[in-house]
Amino acid sequence: MKVHGRCHCGELRYEADVDPAQVSICHCRDCQILTGTAYRVSVPAKAADFHILNGAPKIYVKTAESGTPRAQAFCATCGTPIYASDVEHPAFYNLRIGALAERAELKPARQIWCRSALAWVQGLSGMEMHEKS
Ligand SMILES: [Zn+2]
Ligand SMILES: [Zn+2]
Numbered sequence: 001m002k003v004h005g006r007c008h009c010g011e012l013r014y015e016a017d018v019d020p021a022q023v024s025i026c027h028c029r030d031c032q033i034l035t036g037t038a039y040r041v042s043v044p045a046k047a048a049d050f051h052i053l054n055g056a057p058k059i060y061v062k063t064a065e066s067g068t069p070r071a072q073a074f075c076a077t078c079g080t081p082i083y084a085s086d087v088e089h090p091a092f093y094n095l096r097i098g099a100l101a102e103r104a105e106l107k108p109a110r111q112i113w114c115r116s117a118l119a120w121v122q123g124l125s126g127m128e129m130h131e132k133s
Helices: 029-035 119-126
Strands: 002-006 013-017 024-026 040-046 050-054 058-063 069-074 081-086 092-096 110-112
Touching: 013 040, 029 040, 040 081
Parallel strands: 024 110
Antiparallel strands: 002 013, 013 050, 024 040, 040 092, 058 069, 069 081, 081 092
16 A cells, blocks of 8 residues: 655655555554654555655664664654664664554554553543544
C-alpha cells in the first residue's frame, strides 16, 4: 500500500510502500517520552520502498534497552516524528503513522512492550466523547 507523509510544517514530505498488516503499537517508555503521549503507532517500510521527496530530517540517536543505537528522525522545525531506523545500515524505516495521509487505514494488529503500557489506554471506548474540543 502506498502511503504519503508530511510533517506538520510541510518541510518534510516522503512516500513509501508498506504492508498495512504490519502496523503495531509500542507502549515502551522511550516511545511515550519521544511522542509526548501514551504510545506510538508505526509501520515498517523497506529501505528501497521509502523516499524522502522534500527536506532532510534531523536525527537523534537513542540507545535501546538492548544496547542497540536507533536513529529517531524528526522535523527540525516542527518536531514531527517521522521514523526510526538502524543507524548505520537501515534495512527498514519504521514510519510513524500520525504524519501519513493514509493513517485511518493503518489499523494496528499488535501491541508490544505492554509491560510499560498505561493501564487506561485499554479503556478508551467507554470514555465521554465530543466531536470537537
Ligand atoms: Zn516540519
Ligand atoms: Zn517503543
